[in-house]
Amino acid sequence: MLKPTRPWLSRLVCRIGPSISRLVATGFLMWIASPATPVSGATFTPIVESFVTPVPGSPAVTFGVFPTPPSFDGQRVVFASQQPFTTFRSLWSADPNGGSLVSLADDNTPIPGGGGRNFGNVFPFGIANGRVVFFGNDDATQRGYYSVPATGGPVTLLLNNGTLIPGGNNYFDVNFQSHFNTDGGTVVFEDRGSIYAVPSTGGAASLVAGGVFICEANYLGGGVGQFLVPDLSGGTVVIFASFGQGLIFTSPLSGLTSTVQMCPGAGSVPVATNATRVATLNTVVPGDPQDRTFDSTAFHLPIIDGGTVIFGGAALNSNTLGIFSWRAGTLTRLVDTNMPVPGGTGTFQPLSVGQLTYTTSNGHVVFRGVDAAGKTGLYYVSASGGTVVKIIAEGDPLDGGRTVGSLPQEAIGANSLSGSKLAFIVNVNDPKVGLAKSVYVADLSTAVLASVLPSSRSVQVPGIATVFASMIAVGTVTATNCSISPITGIPATFVYQTTNPATNALTGSPNTPVNIPAGGLQTFLLAFTSRAPFGPMDVELGFHCDNAAPAPVISGLSTVLLSASTTPVPDIVALAASGDPGIVDIPGATGTGVFAVATVNVGSAGGSIIVSADTGNAALPVVLSICQTNPGTGACFSGPSPTVTATINPGETPTFGIFVAGAGAVTFDPAKNRIVVRFKDQDGVTRGATSVAVRTQ
Numbered sequence: 212m213l214k215p216t217r218p219w220l221s222r223l224v225c226r227i228g229p230s231i232s233r234l235v236a237t238g239f240l241m242w243i244a245s246p247a248t249p250v251s252g253a254t255f256t257p258i259v260e261s262f263v264t265p266v267p268g269s270p271a272v273t274f275g276v277f278p279t280p281p282s283f284d285g286q287r288v289v290f291a292s293q294q295p296f297t298t299f300r301s302l303w304s305a306d307p308n309g310g311s312l313v314s315l316a317d318d319n320t321p322i323p324g325g326g327g328r329n330f331g332n333v334f335p336f337g338i339a340n341g342r343v344v345f346f347g348n349d350d351a352t353q354r355g356y357y358s359v360p361a362t363g364g365p366v367t368l369l370l371n372n373g374t375l376i377p378g379g380n381n382y383f384d385v386n387f388q389s390h391f392n393t394d395g396g397t398v399v400f401e402d403r404g405s406i407y408a409v410p411s412t413g414g415a416a417s418l419v420a421g422g423v424f425i426c427e428a429n430y431l432g433g434g435v436g437q438f439l440v441p442d443l444s445g446g447t448v449v450i451f452a453s454f455g456q457g458l459i460f461t462s463p464l465s466g467l468t469s470t471v472q473m474c475p476g477a478g479s480v481p482v483a484t485n486a487t488r489v490a491t492l493n494t495v496v497p498g499d500p501q502d503r504t505f506d507s508t509a510f511h512l513p514i515i516d517g518g519t520v521i522f523g524g525a526a527l528n529s530n531t532l533g534i535f536s537w538r539a540g541t542l543t544r545l546v547d548t549n550m551p552v553p554g555g556t557g558t559f560q561p562l563s564v565g566q567l568t569y570t571t572s573n574g575h576v577v578f579r580g581v582d583a584a585g586k587t588g589l590y591y592v593s594a595s596g597g598t599v600v601k602i603i604a605e606g607d608p609l610d611g612g613r614t615v616g617s618l619p620q621e622a623i624g625a626n627s628l629s630g631s632k633l634a635f636i637v638n639v640n641d642p643k644v645g646l647a648k649s650v651y652v653a654d655l656s657t658a659v660l661a662s663v664l665p666s667s668r669s670v671q672v673p674g675i676a677t678v679f680a681s682m683i684a685v686g687t688v689t690a691t692n693c694s695i696s697p698i699t700g701i702p703a704t705f706v707y708q709t710t711n712p713a714t715n716a717l718t719g720s721p722n723t724p725v726n727i728p729a730g731g732l733q734t735f736l737l738a739f740t741s742r743a744p745f746g747p748m749d750v751e752l753g754f755h756c757d758n759a760a761p762a763p764v765i766s767g768l769s770t771v772l773l774s775a776s777t778t779p780v781p782d783i784v785a786l787a788a789s790g791d792p793g794i795v796d797i798p799g800a801t802g803t804g805v806f807a808v809a810t811v812n813v814g815s816a817g818g819s820i821i822v823s824a825d826t827g828n829a830a831l832p833v834v835l836s837i838c839q840t841n842p843g844t845g846a847c848f849s850g851p852s853p854t855v856t857a858t859i860n861p862g863e864t865p866t867f868g869i870f871v872a873g874a875g876a877v878t879f880d881p882a883k884n885r886i887v888v889r890f891k892d893q894d895g896v897t898r899g900a901t902s903v904a905v906r907t908q
Contacts, residue, residue: 433476557583782898
């Protein structure tokens with residue numbers, strides 16, 4: 212027995228008429244807005260792709276993106292490469308559009324002061340203010356920190372394992388596993404439990420934190436005196452202090468000061484007097500329902516930008532790992548493992564310390580997350596808290612028919628975000644070369660997406676055709692003064708007004724712009740009052756905000772097919788439902804996908820309606836058939852056929868099943884690859900329509 216639809220669809224009655232106070236199935240607005248793009252409004256620019264992008268000057272050689280997080284200062288993207296099928300490694304920079312590729316250092320670059328030796332490793336690395344700092348070595352005897360202009364030039368030695376530690380007789384023990392970061396003209400780095408700074412163009416190193424103690428109650432040793440993992444912003448350094456138990460604090464770049472004090476558990480020791488605590492074992496976790504304090508063994512590496520510290524942590528006796536922000540003494544929970552994954556399955560999953568990565572810039576935070584289905588993604592949240600927004604995740608489409616295979620652990624690092632632009636590594640499924648590691652830049656600037664439901668209305672003059680629209684603000688700031696207006700001219704007056712997304716009640720005033728917070732949704736009622744008859748027209752709508760480009764115009768998603776007649780006509784409101792909301796999945800290239808459509812005739816006339824399905828303007832390898840279904844059981848009344856003719860009188864609510872048989876693979880391009888179900892009268896005039904995206908799974 213064919214049963215393409217769910218019984219509850221037969222009870223879905225949408226009375227969308229002159230009344231402007233009702234909206235049924237707001238959930239459909241949510242999913243119909245999102246399939247138009249794979250990500251939350253971000254635009255993606257490819258920089259390099261392994262096995263595809265040729266190395267400048269060597270057209271027969273391609274890049275092999277090395278698994279080290281890229282760095283970005285807003286002007287240049289820095290990434291590492293290892294030539295495919297060789298051990299040859301190199302460090303490169305490019306502009307944010309993927310042009311001006313420049314080699315910065317490689318295995319053939321002489322080490323400054325290295326006695327004629329060449330580098331054998333040129334990463335990890337970071338960039339700030341046009342200067343790239345990297346760790347380099349050739350073997351166990353040549354290890355150091357070096358810098359080079361981001362547009363290429365001579366390499367400068369900052370220090371190596373032959374450089375004396377300031378104020379001592381020992382040498383630095385530079386190690387590729389040690390952490391360093393750069394900002395402005397300074398590099399901060401750890402060395403054997405102390406933190407040092409050195410100018411990024413060369414000069415003498417200075418001590419930032421070392422030889423002092425952070426005295427803190429309830430720590431087994433009375434506190435912590437070993438300092439690790441520094442990050443720098445302006446004149447402030449954030450440091451993770453640990454000796455079994457950890458805490459996070461900030462220090463002036465000029466260094467910690469101390470006085471000898473009695474510290475319980477440690478005795479008389481030099482205690483830091485100008486360290487500012489961010490989070491310790493004694494700090495209450497914000498938002499914890501039991502007001503528990505942080506687990507001192509669960510802190511994750513802190514980063515800092517403009518006075519805001521971002522770090523990972525968890526409450527005592529809890530496996531709810533979260534990401535937190537701190538600014539001027541105020542702690543905010545940004546995301547944790549109780550929060551649902553936007554566009555994903557379930558909640559964010561716990562990650563180990565090594566797997567949890569995040570980056571911050573100008574009050575923005577991007578982090579890597581994993582959903583309950585094991586799919587990886589990159590997500591955005593404001594450093595002051597708020598809605599978590601998906602940037603990109605597994606399965607999303609990219610340019611050239613590519614799709615996202617995964618966002619690996621090295622997708623982002625501390626220096627990957629600059630303002631609202633993000634450099635990241637993604638494993639792509641490329642139709643030409645298969646799985647390939649690539650570097651992209653995502654522009655997270657504010658954008659808006661829009662949808663309209665239902666997608667077709669037919670009224671009698673001077674009737675009012677009402678539809679409902681949703682706008683989603685995506686990016687990193689609030690979309691301001693957002694309004695709606697018709698682009699296509701029709702003989703009808705137009706009014707829009709905001710509604711409450713939860714209750715569908717009207718809010719605000721007619722034709723009044725509204726602000727939409729980043730990641731937020733605003734719903735609207737749109738009313739067209741016809742002044743004269745006109746045939747079916749696909750009316751394009753302009754969804755505008757002052758600080759964003761207009762929402763993309765996508766026929767059937769953000770447009771409405773309108774017509775007006777001097778005589779009573781059918782007005783079929785149709786809603787589609789599928790197992791994956793908004794998408795019909797075809798299992799394999801030759802499998803069959805199924806979705807259902809519920810309808811109601813809200814017009815003043817009935818009659819014989821021809822129901823059909825097509826792929827719009829796209830030529831897709833699918834065969835479509837349709838049947839009318841039993842509203843109670845979901846079973847087809849008769850076998851599927853290319854069209855079905857049904858009598859739909861006013862107020863009647865028939866349901867239909869649509870079968871999508873594959874005859875080849877359909878790529879996931881939801882703005883173009885869609886199945887459209889049309890309801891036409893005996894004169895061939897469309898009286899209703901709905902659509903879903905289609906893809907091969």
